[in-house]
């Protein structure tokens with residue numbers, strides 16, 4: 347042991363490596379209600395986060411919290427099923443630990459998926475959106491604190507968090523599959539409350555197309571590490587109310603379910619073509 351305390355990500359990586367030497371090429375974070383992909387890969391091994399020291403445990407019902415190692419069409423991948431959110435009470439640095447550890451496993455790219463509310467009036471429940479940029483001004487930065495130069499620089503350039511080539515690949519995959527795909531800006535709020543009508547108005551005025559409670563902080567932490575990131579949002583409901591699109595809760599569930607399946611197909615196709 348050196349004279350310095352090991353960083354939490356080193357301890358976590360060591361704990362993962364004690365369990366498997368699997369070398370994933372792509373990391374995928376599955377958003378709320380988008381866990382279907384976990385049942386649709388050739389699984390090699392699973393590691394519940396509860397068995398990893400220092401790992402945050404998801405307190406959200408239905409969020410399992412595990413790494414799943416396996417193959418999608420012969421491409422080695424690691425899935426994070428059941429991420430933790432800032433609103434659960436963990437410091438933001440802990441919230442991004444699972445994606446930092448994924449990056450340290452040696453993946454070449456990370457795909458972040460999420461469910462979010464729509465702000466762009468041309469969207470509807472079920473719209474899939476390729477994230478082109480983000481706004482995290484309403485959540486703390488995971489980079490606050492002494493800079494860890496093993497991860498990245500003190501003042502990282504965040505002008506292109508979402509990789510342009512991967513965005514093009516996502517659009518090609520969507521075209522190939524005949525799946526409609528929009529582009530847009532994702533804005534992260536802390537949650538857990540949804541938005542008030544005035545907040546919705548404000549976020550839309552700021553140029554955001556979707557609002558959610560995850561992903562942005564992960565994007566910042568991964569950009570800091572120089573990781574290639576792709577982000578895909580599934581619009582599950584229209585946060586903005588002055589649209590002509592009216593629907594019932596049951597209808598939203600149905601649409602979200604269907605869109606979740608489309609998103610699953612899209613992610614698989616991107617991995618295949620990677």
Ligand code: HPA
Pocket residue numbers: 461462463464540541557558559582583584585
């Ligand atoms: N706001 C924030 N997060 C969300 C929403 C929303 O409207 N819908 C799904 N996740």
